[in-house]
Structure formats: structure tokens, C-alpha cells
Amino acid sequence: MNLQRHPLLYGSIPWVLPVLLLAVWEAGTRVGWISDRVLPAPFAIVQSFVALTLSGELWGHLKTSCWRALSGFGIGAGVGIVLGFWTGTSHLMERFLDTSVQMIRNVPHLALTPLVILWFGIGEEAKIFLIALGVMFPVYLNTFHGIRSVDRQLIEMGRAYGLDRWKLFRDVILPGALPSILVGIRFGLGVMWLTLIVAETIAASSGLGYMAMNARELLQIDIVVLAILLYALLGKLADYLARVLEERWLRWHPNYQRAAG
Amino acid sequence: MKMSETEEARLGEAGSAHGVAVDARALCKRYGALTVLHELELNIAPGEFVAIVGRSGCGKSTLLRLLAGLEAPDGGRLEVAGEERRGLSDHTRVMFQEARLLPWKTVLANVGLGLSGDWRTKALDILTQVGLAEKASEWPAVLSGGQRQRVSLARALIHTPRLLLLDEPLGALDALTRIEMQSLIEDLWRRYGFTAVLVTHDVSEAVALADRVVLIEEGRITLDRRVPLARPRERGSPEFGALEKEVLHRVLGRTAPGGEA
Numbered sequence: 366m367n368l369q370r371h372p373l374l375y376g377s378i379p380w381v382l383p384v385l386l387l388a389v390w391e392a393g394t395r396v397g398w399i400s401d402r403v404l405p406a407p408f409a410i411v412q413s414f415v416a417l418t419l420s421g422e423l424w425g426h427l428k429t430s431c432w433r434a435l436s437g438f439g440i441g442a443g444v445g446i447v448l449g450f451w452t453g454t455s456h457l458m459e460r461f462l463d464t465s466v467q468m469i470r471n472v473p474h475l476a477l478t479p480l481v482i483l484w485f486g487i488g489e490e491a492k493i494f495l496i497a498l499g500v501m502f503p504v505y506l507n508t509f510h511g512i513r514s515v516d517r518q519l520i521e522m523g524r525a526y527g528l529d530r531w532k533l534f535r536d537v538i539l540p541g542a543l544p545s546i547l548v549g550i551r552f553g554l555g556v557m558w559l560t561l562i563v564a565e566t567i568a569a570s571s572g573l574g575y576m577a578m579n580a581r582e583l584l585q586i587d588i589v590v591l592a593i594l595l596y597a598l599l600g601k602l603a604d605y606l607a608r609v610l611e612e613r614w615l616r617w618h619p620n621y622q623r624a625a626g
Numbered sequence: 627m628k629m630s631e632t633e634e635a636r637l638g639e640a641g642s643a644h645g646v647a648v649d650a651r652a653l654c655k656r657y658g659a660l661t662v663l664h665e666l667e668l669n670i671a672p673g674e675f676v677a678i679v680g681r682s683g684c685g686k687s688t689l690l691r692l693l694a695g696l697e698a699p700d701g702g703r704l705e706v707a708g709e710e711r712r713g714l715s716d717h718t719r720v721m722f723q724e725a726r727l728l729p730w731k732t733v734l735a736n737v738g739l740g741l742s743g744d745w746r747t748k749a750l751d752i753l754t755q756v757g758l759a760e761k762a763s764e765w766p767a768v769l770s771g772g773q774r775q776r777v778s779l780a781r782a783l784i785h786t787p788r789l790l791l792l793d794e795p796l797g798a799l800d801a802l803t804r805i806e807m808q809s810l811i812e813d814l815w816r817r818y819g820f821t822a823v824l825v826t827h828d829v830s831e832a833v834a835l836a837d838r839v840v841l842i843e844e845g846r847i848t849l850d851r852r853v854p855l856a857r858p859r860e861r862g863s864p865e866f867g868a869l870e871k872e873v874l875h876r877v878l879g880r881t882a883p884g885g886e887a
């Protein structure tokens with residue numbers, strides 16, 4: 366039998382394994398193969414999700430986490446893009462900054478966590494600072510690289526057609542660098558979630574990570590798993606948004622053009 | 627670039643009043659130890675169509691880049707429209723071998739590059755003149771090579787240049803498209819009356835289009851041949867063939883035209 370001829374069957378193939386696992390998991394916990402101290406039943410997770418949502422607790426943690434993630438990302442990506450533009454368009458700035466940036470880049474930003482806690486305590490600043498620092502480097506590097514790899518011939522053409530410095534930047538350099546900048550932003554989003562998870566797990570009094578750590582102490586394993594699932598979901602959502610931006614801003618790019626007709 | 631009313635009126639009637647004179651005296655250009663142009667002398671009358679031929683690497687593009695003001699000469703004097711050439715100028719436009727369209731702008735926006743005010747009507751009008759009005763809202767990525775060069779021609783002409791420099795713009799096109807493009811360029815040249823300097827490796831193209839064919843060898847002009855044929859020229863005619871053969875022999879470095887063989 367050729368499965369590819371049956372669209373419904375063929376389309377369901379990727380879901381067979383997850384559904385099977387979920388069924389085995391639920392069955393396993395009911396029969397008692399899997400201790401509920403190792404993994405809670407899927408149904409128990411749904412139950413705690415409903416309960417936490419109704420009490421408003423989950424929403425509060427979610428909001429705090431998202432706020433941290435977005436403000437840290439905003440600052441980090443903003444600084445990264447501005448520095449990248451600057452070093453990318455000025456050789457003097459590149460000579461001045463690039464070596465330093467390359468050196469600092471080699472320090473894993475999470476290694477700074479103890480120091481950052483000493484500086485800021487466990488308040489919001491510490492987490493936002495760590496996220497911003499982590500996001501800044503991939504965004505900076507890709508922006509710089511993007512600007513440097515804009516086709517020289519297009520820049521020469523722009524000059525020959527009388528574009529001034531600002532128009533040359535807006536019409537030629539920025540759009541030419543955009544694919545690379547977006548790669549940096551997508552990378553930065555990944556770093557953002559990772560840093561948030563680590564920072565909230567180590568030092569926080571609110572947020573998803575705090576919720577998970579708190580639940581661990583109370584042995585509420587269903588809430589721990591729920592927090593992990595929510596992190597995964599948020600990561601996926603950020604990735605999806607980045608993809609939407611790419612499709613919008615890179616419409617002109619042959620890679621993003623849907624086959625028309 | 628804006629034109630005065632009178633200039634625009636003049637354009638329609640006696641086109642050749644629109645072109646500028648080019649006067650190069652003892653023009654030198656060096657790249658390190660390599661002398662590319664060697665005290666080159668070239669005079670072009672307003673509205674004249676000059677074709678430059680020569681072996682690859684003889685300095686054709688270099689000469690064109692000097693005329694465009696994209697590079698400065700190392701010696702000698704270059705006057706365009708009676709003024710010494712210093713940097714880029716609004717009255718000169720270049721068509722490059724690669725169309726150099728901005729892939730992130732639609733065809734229409736590419737044509738209107740660098741213009742402000744009500745450029746859309748003008749851009750659409752000029753696209754109609756090159757026969758591409760129906761592609762106005764497409765991305766350059768979907769165009770064929772010939773269509774890209776048409777857009778590039780429109781982008782140059784929208785500035786109503788008084789000197790149009792063409793650096794092997796048809797080199798990459800197939801034979802049929804090339805002949806179509808040649809007659810389009812000739813038509814527009816006759817309509818607008820700009821001075822045209824066309825670099826080409828195709829001797830038949832040079833003879834078909836130019837008032838004068840100029841050969842560059844070792845950084846100097848070694849042949850300056852007027853083409854006395856009436857326009858539009860017929861490639862099949864014996865006069866055309868004889869002239870083409872004569873120039874080709876000189877390009878290949880044989881002295882007696884048609885002497886051997």
C-alpha cells in the first residue's frame with residue numbers, strides 16, 4: 366500500500382508517536398508502572414493547569430516571566446543592532462570596538478550570574494541584565510556581518526544614482542543586511558528563554574521558574590512538568606513570531622516567495 | 627534630478643542639444659604598479675554615440691568609471707560639459723553589466739530609486755517606454771535577464787541623463803534579446819538625445835549602434851573609426867559586414883583588413 370496516496374493517513378504520521386507516548390504515559394501512571402514521584406499523569410497536569418489558571422496564579426507568573434524576557438530582549442537586541450550598525454558602517458568604530466566585543470563574547474554570560482546577583486541582588490535588574498547581555502552578542506555579530514556582506518556593487522550603484530548617506534543606508538544597506546539581522550534575532554530569542562529559565566530558577570520570587578522551584582520543594586511534580594511545558598510553548602511561540610517577521614520583511618527574497626500559480 | 631520646463635521642451639525637439647561633450651586629455655589611471663590608462667585622448671561631441679571595444683582587461687571599464695566620476699584620474703584632464711569632472715554628477719548615469727537592481731524593491735520602486743515627490747507616474751511612464759509596465763509591481767527576482775536590463779535602462783533614463791555610460795549591459799543576454807535591446811537603446815537615444823558611451827565586446831553591436839567605434843589597446847586609443855552607415859542599420863548589408871570585419875581585424879591585432887584568409 367502506498368501511504369502517500371492517502372493524504373489523511375499520510376498527514377497523521379508525525380502524530381502517531383507523540384499520541385502513542387502520551388497513551389503509554391497515561392496508562393503507565395494508572396497501572397503504577399510509572400511512580401507519580403517520577404512523572405505525574407498527563408491528566409493530573411491538565412488538572413493543575415486548570416486550577417492554577419482559575420486561581421490567577423499562573424497568569425501572574427506568566428506575565429512576570431514574559432515581561433522579563435521581553436524587556437531584556439528589547440534592551441539586548443537594541444544595543445546589539447545599534448553597535449552592529451555602527452561598527453558595520455565605520456571602519457574606525459570597528460577597529461575601536463570589535464576586538465573587545467570578540468573577547469567579551471567568549472565569556473559565557475551565564476557564568477556571570479553570581480557576580481550579577483552580587484551587583485543587583487535577586488531583583489528584576491539582575492535577570493533583565495543577564496538576558497540583555499546574552500541576547501546582545503548574537504544580534505550584534507549578525508548585524509555587523511550582515512552589513513559587511515551587503516553587495517558592494519549595489520552600494521556603488523546607489524552612490525552613482527545620487528543617494529545620500531541616509532538614503533543609501535535606508536534603501537540599500539539596511540535591507541541588504543536584514544536577512545542576517547533576523548538570523549541574529551532568532552538566535553537571540555533562543556538565548557532569551559534559556560537565560561530566563563536559568564535566572565528564574567536560581568534567584569527569583571515570582572515567574573514560571575520560581576513556580577517550578579517552589580513546586581519542587583512541595584513535591585508538586587505536576588506543576589514542575591507544567592512549567593517546563595509552558596517554557597517550551599513560549600519558546601515555540603517566539604520562534605513562530607520570528608518566522609512571521611521574516612516572511613513579512615523578506616517577501617522579496619526568492620527563499621520566501623511562495624510559488625505563485 | 628529636476629529639469630526646467632525649457633529643458634524638457636528642448637528635449638522633445640532637437641534632442642542632441644541635450645547631450646554633453648566629453649573631453650579627455652592625457653588621461654592616466656594606475657592601480658599600484660599597473661598603468662591601465664596611458665595618456666588617453668578622447669573627444670566626444672554632444673549627443674554622439676561612441677562604442678568602445680578592446681580585449682578584456684584593456685581598461686574599458688576603468689575609462690567608464692572615470693567618466694562616471696566613480697573614480698578619479700591619476701593624471702591628465704577630464705572635462706564633461708565643459709567642466710572638469712569632480713566626483714559624481716546628476717547629469718551622468720551608468721548602466722552596469724549586471725543590472726544591479728535592488729532585490730527588495732519592486733520594479734517600479736527600483737526605477738524611482740532616489741527620486742522624491744510624484745515619481746510613480748514618471749516611473750510608470752518610463753517603464754512603458756521600455757515595454758515593462760505590466761511588471762511594475764513584481765520583484766526583480768522573477769524577471770529574466772533581458773527584463774532586468776530594461777528596468778536598469780529605465781532607472782537610468784528617468785533621470786534624463788545628458789551622458790549615459792553603458793558597461794557591457796547586454797553581455798550576458800542571448801542573441802535575440804540582445805538585438806531587441808540594441809534597437810530599444812538606439813530608439814531611446816534618438817528620442818532623448820543624450821551622449822552615449824557603450825563598452826562592448828561585440829563588434830557587430832558596436833557597428834550597429836555607434837557613430838564612432840573606438841578601440842583601446844594598452845591603455846591608449848589605437849583606432850577611432852566613424853561609422854558612416856544610415857540608421858536604422860541593416861546588419862546584412864555589405865557595407866555593414868565590411869566595416870564589422872575591418873574593426874574585428876584591428877581588435878584581433880591583424881593589420882590588413884581582410885588581407886589574409
Ligand SMILES: Nc1ncnc2c1ncn2[C@@H]1O[C@H](COP(=O)(O)OP(=O)(O)O)[C@@H](O)[C@H]1O
Pocket residue numbers: 657662680681682683684685686687688689
Ligand atoms: N580596483 C582595481 N584595483 C586593481 N586593479 C584593477 C582595479 N580595477 C581594474 N583593475 C585592473 O585594471 C585592468 C583594466 O580593468 P578593466 O577596466 O576592468 O578592463 P576591461 O577592459 O575588461 O573592462 C585589469 O588588468 C584589471 O585587473
Ligand SMILES: [Mg+2]
Pocket residue numbers: 686687688
Ligand atoms: Mg569591463
